[in-house]
Amino acid sequence: MNPYQGYLYAYPHKTAYRRLDPRPLLSDVWAKERQDALFGYVHLPFCEMRCGFCNLFTRANPPDEQVSAYLSQLRRQARAVRESLDHDAVFARLAIGGGTPTYLTAPELEDLFGIVGETFGTGLPLSVETSPATATPDRLAVLAAHGTTRISMGVQSFLDSEAHAAGRPQRLPEVHAALRSIRDARIPVLNIDLIYGIDGQTEQTWQHSLDEALRWDPEELYLYPLYVRPLTGLGRRAHAREDWDRQRLGLYRQAVDVLTAAGYEQHSMRQFRRAGAPEPDGPDYCCQDDGMVGLGCGARSYTTELHYSFDYAVAVSEVRAVIDDYLSRDEDDFRYAEIGFHLDEIEQRRRWLLKSLLRADGVDPVAYRDRFGTSHVHDFAQLGELVERGWLNDDRTVLTADGLAHSDAVGPWLVSGPVREAMGTWVPR
Structure with missing residues (x-):
């Protein structure tokens, strides 16, 4: 069996969702659900660049006015969604992802945290995604001031040549500066993402990236096998190496040995957590049993019987069309679920x-x-x-x-x- 068929991070995947007819009211969707330990997620569909391996719902370098419009629309959606939940609904975990949330300027992040606080509450375990180019001291200061407990940054490789081969035009000094700024901000948990299976990568260069990551003593590491997906930058360059699976599997096993020896515990194929790292301090949350409430045009939400979201796309023009559609909606439109999957x-x-x-x-x-x-x-x-x-x-x-x-x-x-x-x-x- 081919070891690399797909990353099943959610079930079912958004490509199984279909338009709901009639559209159910969110107040009806959530009426019979337990709402004492929810996950709140906010999606920002903007980045400073689109990496070659990325099939996430995101747009690179949007006009400033679109970012402002998105935050205004996010507030309207948040108001409609919150009114659809029980008045005493409780959130146990929060996350802000994308895209790259720290693409926003520091003042824009302040606006975003105002929305998050009004909708989900404050003082909860909060994870935020960032990038080397946007993990600047002023932005990180906003994150820290609003109680961010975990920050995750995609480095992918500590060699510029490998990062560029994966379609990520970053520079190593920028990566190190970002990591220094994150540590200076004293956010409790740092996660570093790395990718294995990049063209030209060897056991030696992979070891170099692992060693460089460990120098920062991250509380978590996520290791991702490279995938070449349709409509992405790398998807236009078909991967023909017959031994690619064997290589990725070998690099994975190498990393397991290295991280285990360094005191990390493996929680999944991708997640490694340093023994003794700070644990989330908040209400218990179980992804198998508790629901999720998503805000933003790329966010999914789920209840026991219905998973729902807005439309899903990867191609640049289609992503822009979905964002434009989201920005054109009336606030009342956000009181309905539109595209989803009913789980029997x-x-x-x-x-x-x-x-x-x-x-x-x-x-x-x-x-x-x-x-x-x-x-x-x-x-x-x-x-x-x-x-x-x-x-x-x-x-x-x-x-x-x-x-x-x-x-x-x-x-x-x-x-x-x-x-x-x-x-x-x-x-x-």
Whole structure:
């Protein structure tokens, strides 16, 4: 089985979403949901550049007036969405992503945090994404002043030649300056993203990036295998190397050994966390059971039975069209869910399984039975095939080391037929 079929970071993927007719009111969508431990997410679809590997919903270098208009519209959406929830709804975690939220200027970030505070509350664990070019002291000061507890920066490689090969025109002095500024801002958790499988990368150059990252003593590291996806910069340059899978798998295993020896604990195929790093101090949140409320035109939201968002696109012209559509809407329009996917009980069980199995600590069989009244082993007999491959332990709760390494095969393999069909009929745009 090909080890690199796709990153299943959410289930189902947005390419399985379809237009909802009729559009349900958000107040009805959330009426029967527990709202005592929600995740709040805000999406900023702007960056200073579009990396060659990126298929995220983002626009590079938008006009200043569009950024201002977006913040104004975000406030309108936030007001409509908050009024659709219970007045005593409680948020347990917050995140601001994109795009690159710190593309905003320091005054614009102040405006953004005003929206976040009014909608979700303050004093909660808060993660913000940044980039080497935008992690400037003035912006970081705003993040720190508003209680940011985690900042994540995509470095990808500590060699300019490799960063450029991945379609990321950054310079190493800029990376080091950004990391120094982040540490000076005293934000409790620093995460550094790295990519393996870049053209020209070797065990030696990968070791160099790992060593350079460890010099900053980050609380977290996320390691991503490079993917070449349609409509991205690298997607126009087909990857033809027959041994690419073998190379990526070797670099992954090298990193596991290096980070384990350095005192990091592996939480998933991608996430490594330093032993003793600060833990979020706030209400418990469980992504398998608790809902998420998203703001912004690229954000998804989910309840037990419905996942919803705005339209999804990758191509530059299509992304701009979706942003323009978002900016043209009346506030009342934000009281409805427009594009989404209804999860029946079978899909709810599958999502719960996937969100658990792809973590290093695996499935909690008691929690699964408490939630659904059945055994995950009974509901998903195909897990036996993973046991036979040596990828899953005998009681079918935890992936083996080899299974964790093949997470990007296991996840897509467990996608249901209906979701797979919906994703297959989505037209890239």
